[in-house]
Amino acid sequence: MEVRDVTIIGGGPAGLYTAFYSGVRGMNVRLIEAQSELGGKVRLYPEKVIWDVGGVPPVTGSDFCRQIIQQGLTFDPVVELDTTVVDIKKRDDDVFEITAEDGRTFFSKAVIAAAGGGIITPQRLQVDGAERFEITNLHYTVQSLNTFRDKTVLISGGGNAAIDWANMLEDVARKVILSCRNETLKAHESEVDKLLCSSIDCQFLTSIQRLIADESGTKIDRVELKCGTEAGKIIDIDHVLVNHGYERELGFLKETSLALGLTENQQIAATADGRTNVKGLYAAGDVMQHEGKLNLLAGAFQDAGNAVNAAKQYIDPSAQSKGKVSSHNEVFAARNAAIKRSIITT
Numbered sequence: 001m002e003v004r005d006v007t008i009i010g011g012g013p014a015g016l017y018t019a020f021y022s023g024v025r026g027m028n029v030r031l032i033e034a035q036s037e038l039g040g041k042v043r044l045y046p047e048k049v050i051w052d053v054g055g056v057p058p059v060t061g062s063d064f065c066r067q068i069i070q071q072g073l074t075f076d077p078v079v080e081l082d083t084t085v086v087d088i089k090k091r092d093d094d095v096f097e098i099t100a101e102d103g104r105t106f107f108s109k110a111v112i113a114a115a116g117g118g119i120i121t122p123q124r125l126q127v128d129g130a131e132r133f134e135i136t137n138l139h140y141t142v143q144s145l146n147t148f149r150d151k152t153v154l155i156s157g158g159g160n161a162a163i164d165w166a167n168m169l170e171d172v173a174r175k176v177i178l179s180c181r182n183e184t185l186k187a188h189e190s191e192v193d194k195l196l197c198s199s200i201d202c203q204f205l206t207s208i209q210r211l212i213a214d215e216s217g218t219k220i221d222r223v224e225l226k227c228g229t230e231a232g233k234i235i236d237i238d239h240v241l242v243n244h245g246y247e248r249e250l251g252f253l254k255e256t257s258l259a260l261g262l263t264e265n266q267q268i269a270a271t272a273d274g275r276t277n278v279k280g281l282y283a284a285g286d287v288m289q290h291e292g293k294l295n296l297l298a299g300a301f302q303d304a305g306n307a308v309n310a311a312k313q314y315i316d317p318s319a320q321s322k323g324k325v326s327s328h329n330e331v332f333a334a335r336n337a338a339i340k341r342s343i344i345t346t
């Protein structure tokens with residue numbers, strides 16, 4: 001039976017930084033991810049420009065993913081992809097037994113849950129026959145801005161993602177129409193202000209009633225927008241982008257043998273430093289809830305550092321409770337030397 005120091009559940013930003021920082025603190029790691037790729041939710045917005053990670057210049061989601069994956073793999077963790085954790089038990093000898101959906105079990109001295117909101121998939125549009133357009137012009141994420149260049153785009157939704165995309169596409173698309181079923185938009189004030197002052201055509205109190213196909217039957221040509229009891233309004237569009245939130249598959253968060261202490265929203269109720277109800281099991285990133293939790297990438301990194309430090313001390317009570325400044329690990333030596341050389345020669 002191979003017992004790892006730390007098993008991380010979830011290979012999003014929190015899990016990846018946890019893997020890196022566990023390496024810095026000399027612990028060996030298994031990283032378990034339900035999807036076939038690492039990166040977590042950031043995979044949903046590859047072309048969005050991320051501005052709010054301290055010290056990191058504006059970066060696209062896909063570049064950010066590439067960079068955080070590279071960092072997460074620095075200390076060669078064992079990575080299990082396509083592996084959904086469905087249960088965690090703590091045995092009498094205090095070793096954690098982690099069970100995957102495919103029946104495999106993994107063993108670990110400590111566990112760090114970094115499972116975000118679970119395994120998420122975008123909520124589908126509840127309109128007859130919508131699924132047949134998913135291979136043409138009905139989208140749930142923006143994989144490439146070029147798809148929308150000089151096109152008429154209808155965005156359905158009124159939350160952060162919809163508003164973000166509307167603002168982002170304004171310069172790219174010929175026309176952006178936003179259909180929102182409420183009277184107001186629920187997003188960051190600055191983004192809402194920007195949108196309301198823009199050329200984006202906001203259709204409040206409307207929802208998509210019908211998708212009308214072109215002659216080939218494979219592409220949406222027009223959309224019927226319903227407004228209360230009024231007759232539907234038909235509009236011509238090239239693309240429809242739906243941002244109605246996400247469905248969550250909870251895996252081990254739904255039923256676990258441990259009394260994890262979940263909030264109403266199925267997040268782990270933890271302390272700000274990542275401790276949970278269960279000794280030896282810590283939480284990091286969007287999976288955890290505490291007063292002051294920052295559900296951003298920057299917050300995920302802070303959580304990860306805290307959880308790793310707590311796990312280190314749990315495994316080895318003589319270890320320092322806080323990590324040291326981490327620039328002198330032997331794994332960094334070659335790269336440090338190359339950077340120093342380039343500083344000296346420039």
Ligand SMILES: Cc1cc2nc3c(=O)[nH]c(=O)nc-3n(C[C@H](O)[C@H](O)[C@H](O)COP(=O)(O)OP(=O)(O)OC[C@H]3O[C@@H](n4cnc5c(N)ncnc54)[C@H](O)[C@@H]3O)c2cc1C
Pocket residue numbers: 009010011012013014015032033034035038039040041042044045048049050051052053083084085086114115116117118119120161250251252253284285286287295296297298300
């Ligand atoms: C559209 C959008 C735009 C955003 N823009 C920004 C932004 O500009 N700046 C910013 O700072 N933040 C932004 N965020 C928020 C940011 O993406 C999240 O805060 C961040 O991804 C949280 O990281 P995480 O690792 O905690 O969770 P996630 O990214 O959700 O990763 C969790 C991972 O755990 C895996 N997992 C879940 N359950 C299991 C299980 N049972 N077994 C195995 N694996 C499991 C999931 O598959 C997933 O890969 C945005 C979010 C969205 C949706």
